[in-house]
Amino acid sequence: MTTTLLEVRNLEKKFAAKSAWFKPKQYVHAVNGVNLQLAERETIGIVGESGCGKSTTGRCLLRLIEPSSGEVIFQGKDITTLSKREIKNIRKDMQMVFQDPMASMNPKLSIREILSEPLLAHKILRSEHEQLLSETMRLVGLPEEHLSRFPHEMSGGQRQRIGIARAIILRPKIVILDEPVSALDVSVQSQIINLLQDLQEELGLSYIFISHDLGVVEHIAHRVGVMYLGEMVEVAEKERLFEKPLHPYTRALISATPKTDPDEVKERIILKGEIPSPSNPPTGCKFHPRCAFTQDICKAIKPELREVEGRKVACHMV
Amino acid sequence: MPNILVVKGLTTQFEGEKGPITVVDQIDFKVKKGEVLGLVGESGCGKSVTSLSILQLLDKNGKISGGEVFYNNVNLVSKSEKEMRGIRGKEISMIFQDPMTSLNPVLIIGKQIGEVIEEHEKVSGTVVKQKVVELLKLVGIPRAEEIYYEYPHRLSGGMKQRVMIAMAIACNPAMLIADEPTTALDVTIQAQILDLLRSLKDELDMSILLITHDLGVVAEMCDRVVVMYAGQVVETTDTRTLLRKPRHPYTVGLIQSTPHQSKGERRLKSIIGQVPTPDQFLQGCRFADRCPKAMDICHSTIPPLFELDGQTSCRCWLYDDKKEEVI
Numbered sequence: 298m299t300t301t302l303l304e305v306r307n308l309e310k311k312f313a314a315k316s317a318w319f320k321p322k323q324y325v326h327a328v329n330g331v332n333l334q335l336a337e338r339e340t341i342g343i344v345g346e347s348g349c350g351k352s353t354t355g356r357c358l359l360r361l362i363e364p365s366s367g368e369v370i371f372q373g374k375d376i377t378t379l380s381k382r383e384i385k386n387i388r389k390d391m392q393m394v395f396q397d398p399m400a401s402m403n404p405k406l407s408i409r410e411i412l413s414e415p416l417l418a419h420k421i422l423r424s425e426h427e428q429l430l431s432e433t434m435r436l437v438g439l440p441e442e443h444l445s446r447f448p449h450e451m452s453g454g455q456r457q458r459i460g461i462a463r464a465i466i467l468r469p470k471i472v473i474l475d476e477p478v479s480a481l482d483v484s485v486q487s488q489i490i491n492l493l494q495d496l497q498e499e500l501g502l503s504y505i506f507i508s509h510d511l512g513v514v515e516h517i518a519h520r521v522g523v524m525y526l527g528e529m530v531e532v533a534e535k536e537r538l539f540e541k542p543l544h545p546y547t548r549a550l551i552s553a554t555p556k557t558d559p560d561e562v563k564e565r566i567i568l569k570g571e572i573p574s575p576s577n578p579p580t581g582c583k584f585h586p587r588c589a590f591t592q593d594i595c596k597a598i599k600p601e602l603r604e605v606e607g608r609k610v611a612c613h614m615v
Numbered sequence: 616m617p618n619i620l621v622v623k624g625l626t627t628q629f630e631g632e633k634g635p636i637t638v639v640d641q642i643d644f645k646v647k648k649g650e651v652l653g654l655v656g657e658s659g660c661g662k663s664v665t666s667l668s669i670l671q672l673l674d675k676n677g678k679i680s681g682g683e684v685f686y687n688n689v690n691l692v693s694k695s696e697k698e699m700r701g702i703r704g705k706e707i708s709m710i711f712q713d714p715m716t717s718l719n720p721v722l723i724i725g726k727q728i729g730e731v732i733e734e735h736e737k738v739s740g741t742v743v744k745q746k747v748v749e750l751l752k753l754v755g756i757p758r759a760e761e762i763y764y765e766y767p768h769r770l771s772g773g774m775k776q777r778v779m780i781a782m783a784i785a786c787n788p789a790m791l792i793a794d795e796p797t798t799a800l801d802v803t804i805q806a807q808i809l810d811l812l813r814s815l816k817d818e819l820d821m822s823i824l825l826i827t828h829d830l831g832v833v834a835e836m837c838d839r840v841v842v843m844y845a846g847q848v849v850e851t852t853d854t855r856t857l858l859r860k861p862r863h864p865y866t867v868g869l870i871q872s873t874p875h876q877s878k879g880e881r882r883l884k885s886i887i888g889q890v891p892t893p894d895q896f897l898q899g900c901r902f903a904d905r906c907p908k909a910m911d912i913c914h915s916t917i918p919p920l921f922e923l924d925g926q927t928s929c930r931c932w933l934y935d936d937k938k939e940e941v942i
Contacts, residue, residue: 346801452889482657483828487872487885494881509801512831516874516883553806555831557873559858567810568803571771 302503303358303471305333308367310353314576325576327353329527330367332602333505335471338497340504342518342535344511344550346572350527351507355473358505359391360384371471389419392464396476398456402448408459409444415467429466436499437462438492454485458492465496473505478513490517511554515539523547526575526583533608543605543615545588582613590614619790619822620646620669620707624682627661627668636893638664640846641682643920646790651816651823653837653854655830657869657890661846662826666792669824670709671699686790705735708783712795714775718767724751724778725763731785750781755811773804780811787819794826809836830873834858839926842866845891845901848920852927862929864906900932908933 308331311324328350335341343351357364360376368375376387395401402411412433416426434441437458448456457477464472474493478486490513496502508514514521515535522532523544531544542548549566570587573579579586585595594613602609627639639661646652654662667673669684669691684691686707691699703709711717719727728750729743738746744763751759754777767775776796783791793812797805809832816823825836833840833854840857842850842865850863861867870876871884888905897903903913912918912932921934 346803454889482890483830483872484657484869484886485889487874487883488887490874491882491885511802512874516877549803553802555805555809555829555835557830557834557858557870557875559834559855565806565810567806571773571804572801 300337301334302337302339302371303333303335304368304370305331305358306368306370307332308354308357308369309365310350310357310362311365323576326527326578327575328357328364331524331527331529333522333529333532335503335505337470337503338501339520340497340506340518342506342508342514342521343524344508344514344521345524346509346550348526348572348575349524350575351509351524352475354524355393355475355505355507358473359388359393361393385418389467390469391471391473392467392469393473393475394457394460394464394477396479398453398460399448401460402456404448406447407444408446408448408451411448411459412444412463412466415463419467421467433462433466436465436496452485453481454488457481457489461489461492461496465500465502468500469502471503471505473507475507476509477506479508479510486513493517511539511551523550526573526578528583528611529602529609530584530611531608532602537606537608541606543608543610544584544612545590545614546584549587582611616647616649618645618685619648619687620824621685622665622669622682623685625665625668625679625684626681627664627673627677628680629674630676631894633894635680637680638677638846638893639668642843642848644841644848644851646822646824648789648822649816649820650838651825651836653833653840654824654826654843655828655833655840655869656843657828659845659890659892660843662843663794665843666709666794666824666826669792670703670707671696672703672709701735704731704783704788705786706788707790707792708786708788709792709794710776710779710783710796712798714772714779714799715767717779718775720767723764723766724770728778728782728785731782735786746785747781750785751778753784753815754778754781755807756781772800773807776800776804776808777811780808780815784815784819784821788821790822790824791816792824792826795828796825797832798827798829805832812836830858830870831875842869845896846893847901847930849902849930850928851920852929856927862923862927862934863902863931864908864933865902868905868907900930 308328310328311326314323314325331354345351353362356362358369364377369377371387412430413426431441439458478489506518518535521535521538522529525546531547542551549568552566568587581597582595582600585591600611600613602611605615622642622644625639625642628635628637642665656662668679679692725747728747732743732746748759748763751762756762756777797808800808827833837854839853841848844865850866861870868886874883877883886905899915900913900918903909910932918930918932920928920930922928923934
């Protein structure tokens with residue numbers, strides 16, 4: 298895990314919000330200066346609550362949403378500057394799996410047609426289709442007969458396997474997984490996570506795993522980035538982060554996740570208040586209104602990500 | 616402690632194209648006074664239909680086709696719709712997973728909560744308003760007087776769930792049915808709402824039937840647990856025993872599937888196959904085709920619920936003759 302495959306520098310995404318005559322345009326800062334490095338065969342988890350910008354970040358990397366500024370460097374090229382035609386070639390190497398496989402598939406197409414679309418779009422030789430289709434079905438653990446089925450004939454878990462099959466059929470290097478198991482039942486969820494891990498080993502994939510579920514991220518990720526209101530507040534190796542979270546938000550997030558162990562000593566940190574709206578974020582450290590350690594400096598100055606105890610944290614108090 | 620709610624042999628059917636489909640099949644459980652009972656299972660296991668059956672809130676195509684629901688020794692199944700209206704909200708209240716779809720979008724918050732009080736108590740308008748503001752404060756809503764006049768879309772998910780809770784406890788019900796109350800919420804907000812439910816339970820001396828798919832929530836909230844699979848109860852026991860020493864192979868699989876349980880292991884344990892839909896239920900034990908311990912008898916005959924001790928019962932042939940320590 299040494300070669301950096303993808304580097305994200307200062308990624309920003311502003312969405313235009315309310316606009317009125319004669320008034321300056323207002324923006325919602327969904328992603329605000331995110332930095333990331335992804336190595337080969339690495340899984341980086343991005344966690345955070347709704348509205349923290351984790352999905353927007355994922356989509357900006359593939360330019361499914363155009364980033365406002367920043368660089369996404371993949372194989373030496375900044376893909377934010379590429380033309381539409383060039384970005385298509387990049388997507389052969391970077392694919393995405395969505396939360397709801399039903400919503401991301403055409404219900405009128407059979408599984409064979411759904412999986413053939415990327416092959417046609419990227420002009421893979423027709424003679425290779427059959428072999429790729431059957432091999433990919435084997436990889437995701439579905440019988441080949443399912444190729445003639447339709448999405449509605451499959452269960453949620455099987456559909457997500459198809460979603461994964463569609464993403465890996467071009468043998469990409471990076472797969473961005475946006476809440477891939479959130480819509481599934483626990484017993485099926487673990488099947489899919491195991492599948493993702495097997496595929497990573499077999500195909501040498503790198504994952505960006507976006508999720509709100511810390512338990513799942515703790516299992517699958519090598520490194521974890523915690524986002525709050527569009528910013529990374531802590532980035533660390535998984536073991537470090539879960540053993541000793543430093544940022545007060547990370548600590549609260551971990552302590553708020555219910556554990557299935559009845560004997561685990563619970564030091565529960567219950568945060569006050571709600572997640573503020575990204576259209577009107579607090580000044581200084583965006584977490585300060587909910588933080589138990591807030592000082593005057595937190596209200597005035599935005600903390601930068603800095604190196605503390607072998608990880609990066611954005612907090613004045615650590 | 617006496618039982619506040621006793622469900623006996625409850626069976627609920629829905630009209631299907633090829634005749635009635637049994638979604639809830641002879642469910643038995645009891646809720647003791649002051650207890651939090653968890654009803655756990657995956658999607659389609661019938662846990663929500665069970666709760667809707669208790670309050671007779673089923674859709675038109677569904678009906679209770681057998682069994683009884685005793686609330687303080689009175690059978691609710693034989694009650695008329697008018698009598699049920701007197702019970703809902705007054706004796707037994709319910710909160711739902713998605714607070715947005717349960718609130719009226721064109722009515723201010725205060726009026727919606729007030730409706731519950733006006734329905735069940737004969738009090739003047741000013742008293743109702745005063746009570747509503749008190750309720751909003753009780754469920755931890757800041758600026759209660761202002762929020763009284765707000766519309767639901769102005770509130771966040773967590774706040775809306777607090778409003779739902781205020782509405783549910785408006786008439787001091789003895790029993791609260793909470794159907795996945797925190798599933799749609801973020802974890803930090805979930806922690807707040809669970810904390811609120813816990814403190815209200817003590818303050819108002821309520822019993823809670825908590826329906827959830829999340830074993831973590833069960834571990835934090837429940838005293839006892841009923842595990843459902845494919846419309847049937849498969850295991851009933853206290854929370855500690857359930858998590859420490861699960862008996863039914865399905866419960867074992869479910870607990871092991873949570874990532875927390877496989878800490879440090881590369882692979883997660885999982886259950887093969889998927890949850891069956893009601894038209895796919897097997898003739899024998901409904902879990903047999905996914906069970907790692909299935910025997911011949913499992914495929915032919917449905918196991919009864921075996922009483923293991925006063926606390927625990929389990930629907931599995933492994934526990935025939937009260938064989939202990941099989942798993």
